[in-house]
Structures are given as C-alpha cells and as structure tokens.
C-alpha cells in the first residue's frame with residue numbers, strides 16, 4: 001500500500017507519515033512538501049528542515065520536494081497512491097490577509113490539483129483533507145459559552161460533543177484563509193458526490209503537539 005502525504009514535512013503531515021510508516025515496511029509512505037513553512041515564518045533552515053530530516057530515519061518513507069500548485073508533479077506523485085492525506089496548506093490567517101492570491105493558489109487551487117490527481121488516477125485513492133474550524137467563520141463566535149474554573153464550555157448542552165457537521169458555514173465573516181480552505185472543503189465533498197471519490201474532511205481546531213514549529217501567526 002502506498003500513502004501519499006502532502007505537507008508531510010509539517011506538523012500534522014509528519015505525524016501522519018510516521019504513523020503509517022510504523023505500521024510495517026510493506027507500507028510505502030511518500031512525503032510531498034515544498035518546505036515553504038520555513039520561508040513563510042522566517043525560521044532558521046535547520047529548524048524548518050527538522051521534520052523532513054526526522055522522517056529520513058524511516059526506510060519506507062520517500063521524500064519528494066514538490067509544490068501542490070504544480071498540477072503535473074502532483075499527478076505524477078499521486079498516480080500509484082492508495083491513500084492521499086492532504087495536509088499541505090498556507091496555514092496562517094495573517095499571511096492570507098497580506099497575500100490572498102498566494103493563499104488562494106495554495107489552498108484552493110492546490111487542493112483542486114490533489115483532487116484532480118486522484119480523479120485521474122487509475123488507483124482510485126482515498127483522500128483525507130485537513131480542513132479547519134475557520135469554515136464556520138464568525139458563526140462559531142456567536143455560540144454562548146460559560147466560564148468554568150479552568151476552561152470555557154458551551155452553554156447549550158447540544159454542543160457537548162463539539163460543533164456538528166451541519167452547523168452553518170454561510171452568512172458570516174470568513175478570512176481569505178477561511179475562504180480558501182472552505183473552497184477546498186467543498187471541492188473535496190463535491191468530488192465524492194460527483195465522481196464517487198472516497199473522501200473524508202476533518203475540520204480541525206487549534207491542534208498542537210510535538211514537532212510543531214509554531215509562531216503567533218499559526219500553531
């Protein structure tokens with residue numbers, strides 16, 4: 001089985017790559033990343049390359065330096081994949097406000113390229129997309145919360161398990177990041193409806209952990 005992880009040098013992607021690589025050497029993991037987080041956040045090269053170098057320790061992980069905006073390269077990387085875990089993104093709201101075009105090209109067009117690569121593959125790969133709470137825009141900020149001793153909780157018991165998938169995503173303020181990730185989210189859903197691709201969308205919220213190189217912008 002071959003698992004392709006876009007953004008595999010990043011926080012979520014490097015964990016996804018390692019998780020699958022640890023399942024056994026018969027599983028081949030391909031990490032596809034343009035190593036741009038370094039550039040965006042101004043990190044020292046060694047820090048930025050940390051996850052990339054860390055994954056070199058696994059014999060069954062192949063590293064490809066590539067850009068999801070490059071449709072041809074994406075298609076080639078995905079042609080024999082059985083699973084694509086798409087984590088690559090421009091991840092900062094602030095950067096999306098300063099440079100909305102690049103944000104759109106990476107998050108919307110880049111995700112479209114991943115989907116097209118999957119659609120055109122004869123392997124019919126499953127796709128997991130890392131979406132975000134930002135797709136709910138300002139709607140989530142209108143939910144009443146109660147202050148507890150160490151945390152907040154939703155006042156309404158119906159949100160006990162978190163925000164449901166049918167929570168409204170429209171008629172609210174987004175940001176360019178929220179909008180470009182939302183475009184990806186909708187496209188991933190649509191490629192399941194229209195082309196029958198096996199897709200899953202996870203709308204994650206402020207996750208954190210080891211091998212995350214965060215700054216105030218994101219992470």
Ligand SMILES: NC(=O)c1ccc[n+]([C@@H]2O[C@H](COP(=O)([O-])OP(=O)(O)OC[C@H]3O[C@@H](n4cnc5c(N)ncnc54)[C@H](O)[C@@H]3O)[C@@H](O)[C@H]2O)c1
Nearest residue numbers: 007009010011012034035036037067068088089130206207
């Ligand atoms: N960390 C969070 O709290 C959080 C919350 C919600 C959603 N997400 C989403 O989860 C995913 C992973 O986030 P993360 O925290 O691991 O971020 P991260 O920045 O650590 O990882 C993203 C990786 O994508 C790579 N990348 C960026 N543009 C690329 C391009 N054009 N081509 C190829 N690779 C590219 C970067 O170099 C980086 O290694 C993203 O899609 C993000 O929007 C993250």
